Amino acid sequence: MSETGKQRPRAFRLDAGAGDDRFVVEERPDAYEAEASKLAGDPEELAVESALGRVFWRVGRFSWGGLLFSTLGGLATFALGLWIDGLIEALFARSTALGYAALGLAALALLALAVLAMRELIVLIRQRAIALMHRELARAHQDDDSATARKKVVELVALYEKRPDTAGGRKKLADLRDDIIDARDLIEIAERELMPPLDAAARREIAAAAKRVSLVATFFPRALFDMVFVAAQALRLVRKIAEIYGGRPGLLGAWRLARAVGAHLAITGGMAAGDALVQQIVGHGVAAKISARLGEGVLNGMLTARIGLSAMAVCRPMPFLAHKPPAIGDVAPFLLGDGGKKAGGEKEKSQP
Numbered sequence: 001m002s003e004t005g006k007q008r009p010r011a012f013r014l015d016a017g018a019g020d021d022r023f024v025v026e027e028r029p030d031a032y033e034a035e036a037s038k039l040a041g042d043p044e045e046l047a048v049e050s051a052l053g054r055v056f057w058r059v060g061r062f063s064w065g066g067l068l069f070s071t072l073g074g075l076a077t078f079a080l081g082l083w084i085d086g087l088i089e090a091l092f093a094r095s096t097a098l099g100y101a102a103l104g105l106a107a108l109a110l111l112a113l114a115v116l117a118m119r120e121l122i123v124l125i126r127q128r129a130i131a132l133m134h135r136e137l138a139r140a141h142q143d144d145d146s147a148t149a150r151k152k153v154v155e156l157v158a159l160y161e162k163r164p165d166t167a168g169g170r171k172k173l174a175d176l177r178d179d180i181i182d183a184r185d186l187i188e189i190a191e192r193e194l195m196p197p198l199d200a201a202a203r204r205e206i207a208a209a210a211k212r213v214s215l216v217a218t219f220f221p222r223a224l225f226d227m228v229f230v231a232a233q234a235l236r237l238v239r240k241i242a243e244i245y246g247g248r249p250g251l252l253g254a255w256r257l258a259r260a261v262g263a264h265l266a267i268t269g270g271m272a273a274g275d276a277l278v279q280q281i282v283g284h285g286v287a288a289k290i291s292a293r294l295g296e297g298v299l300n301g302m303l304t305a306r307i308g309l310s311a312m313a314v315c316r317p318m319p320f321l322a323h324k325p326p327a328i329g330d331v332a333p334f335l336l337g338d339g340g341k342k343a344g345g346e347k348e349k350s351q352p
Contacts, residue, residue, distance in 0.1 A: 044268070044325060048313045050137055054069040055256050056131035116190065116250070130159070130246045130317045131260075137318040141187045142272040149183035153190045156317060159246060160194060166202075169193030188322040195318070201244045203331045206308030210332040214220035214301030230300055238311045245315040257314065264310040298335055305332045 084106055092099030133152055140148040157173060160166040173193045180186045213233050217226050238257050242249050248255055305328045313325065328335065 022074040044313070045138060047139065047264060047267040047317050048319065050267055051260050051314055052131040052134065053108050054130045054263045055114060068269055102344060120250045123247060123250050124256070126247050127242075127249065127253055127256060127273060129155075130315070133159075134319060135315045137180070137187055141184050141319075143342060144183045146181065146183040146186075150177070153177065153186055156190060156194065159317060160198075165197040166194050169197075178314040184321075185193040187318070191318055191320075195316070195323070198244055199312075199316075199323070199326075202241050202308075202312045205240045206305055206312070206331040207334075209233050210295050210305040210335060213304040213336065216297075217300040218297030226296075226300065233304060234301045234307045237308050238315075241308065241311040242315045245317060260314045261307060261310045264314055265307065266314070268310070301332065301335050302328055305335065 086101045088099060090105060091102045133155060137147055137152050137156075139145070140152060153173070157170050160170065170193070173190055177190060178188065180189065213230055216229050220226065220229075235254065235258065236262055239249060239254055242253070242257055309326060309328070309331065315319075
């Protein structure tokens with residue numbers, strides 16, 4: 001072939017003018033990238049991870065408040081030990097039999113304390129594992145990480161292997177797991193198969209607690225009693241939802257969950273106030289005018305439902321991906337005076 005027949009190298013300017021149609025660059029973002037960016041920017045999921053991070057996986061941070069409570073707890077433990085030692089010595093001085101009886105009782109008390117401490121430690125480890133599972137599943141869905149998705153789905157199935165209400169979902173997931181390659185599909189199928197009975201149980205608990213609080217606040221006009229009752233119901237609701245999703249927490253476990261729920265409420269408070277919660281509260285102005293007690297009962301019930309929804313988001317071992325997170329109208333429509341929205345619906349996907 002002659003030199004004139006060869007194609008000579010040519011250079012093109014990519015910054016051509018608006019009227020230059022030699023180059024047309026069409027941006028067509030990949031659907032998975034769009035979905036991943038949507039999840040990464042989801043303020044609700046970011047709020048959940050932030051609340052969990054403040055309580056469960058940020059360790060080793062120095063706090064003057066923590067130092068205060070630790071030192072006071074140590075001093076109280078020393079005081080209790082000295083008091084028990086003095087009591088046993090006094091009983092030995094009176095009678096050898098009484099001394100040995102007191103020593104045996106002290107040993108039994110120490111054994112019970114050790115068992116309770118071990119149970120609390122197991123619960124704390126379990127809660128941390130569930131919180132980490134939530135974060136890893138969210139990241140695996142966002143990054144389309146198949147290895148992490150498969151590992152965490154196996155852990156999710158193992159978490160509920162003794163739950164009869166998830167038996168059907170576990171069987172379907174075991175049949176389909178090896179045939180699914182895409183990480184996002186695997187995680188969403190796991191959510192569809194395992195989470196609906198647990199989510200339904202959590203919604204029932206939230207509805208029952210909101211109904212109790214609204215009725216008590218309406219018919220018992222005592223402000224202090226209302227506050228104590230609402231606080232007790234909120235703590236009970238958090239414990240029940242934690243039990244539904246992973247195990248009944250002990251004293252320290254309930255305290256950590258309450259902190260996580262409080263952090264989630266603090267983070268999402270602005271979003272709720274700017275979204276639907278204020279509209280729902282304002283919409284009950286007529287009820288409040290008809291009866292101040294009725295309006296107060298409705299607002300207390302809505303507050304309890306809001307706490308329950310935060311506990312649901314915090315205690316759930318995976319984010320809401322294939323399903324929409326429930327709102328107050330989904331779990332307690334009787335507080336809104338209408339049928340509410342259909343709970344647990346699948347997320348709408350944009351059509352090309």
